[in-house]
Amino acid sequence: MSEREDKVNNYYSPFAKLRHNWLVILSLIIFGRDVSKIPCFRNSLLYGIGGGLFCGLFRFMFTSHTLKSVNFSVYSFSFITLGYWIQCRYNYSKTKFEMMRLQEMLQNHAILEGTQEAEIIEKELGTRPVDV
Known part of the structure; x- marks a missing residue:
């Protein structure tokens, strides 16, 4: 990877992790099934x-x-x-x-x-x- 791609990945990776964590927290499970996947x-x-x-x-x-x-x-x-x-x-x-x-x-x-x-x-x- 180039230096520019490393900078971009390092800049956005914390936000991607934070977004993923919020999606896990906000997922709704009804009768054992995640409704976001329906x-x-x-x-x-x-x-x-x-x-x-x-x-x-x-x-x-x-x-x-x-x-x-x-x-x-x-x-x-x-x-x-x-x-x-x-x-x-x-x-x-x-x-x-x-x-x-x-x-x-x-x-x-x-x-x-x-x-x-x-x-x-x-x-x-x-x-x-x-x-x-």
Whole structure:
């Protein structure tokens, strides 16, 4: 490593360690599972909190009923969080399934490459191998 890279690493390393320590302290474990590692959890909560706060404040500005505004805020938080969670997890599952399917197809293609079966499949599909 160069002298400049050493200076940069020495300058930022204490902050990186401090940030890592705070993340360990702030991690939330529910039923033995770290919720920061659950896909879509963080974004769902952030959108829900922001949307609930906005809806509650908006309702309070027009009605000036505190209790109704707070109730509306909680309901909005719940619906936004649940709606975003469902949509995000659906897209996550769909993408994960497509990636698994693509990986399997690539493995099968690598196994069949150069065999008679590959030639038969290419003739049936009307495709030819691409030279890279």
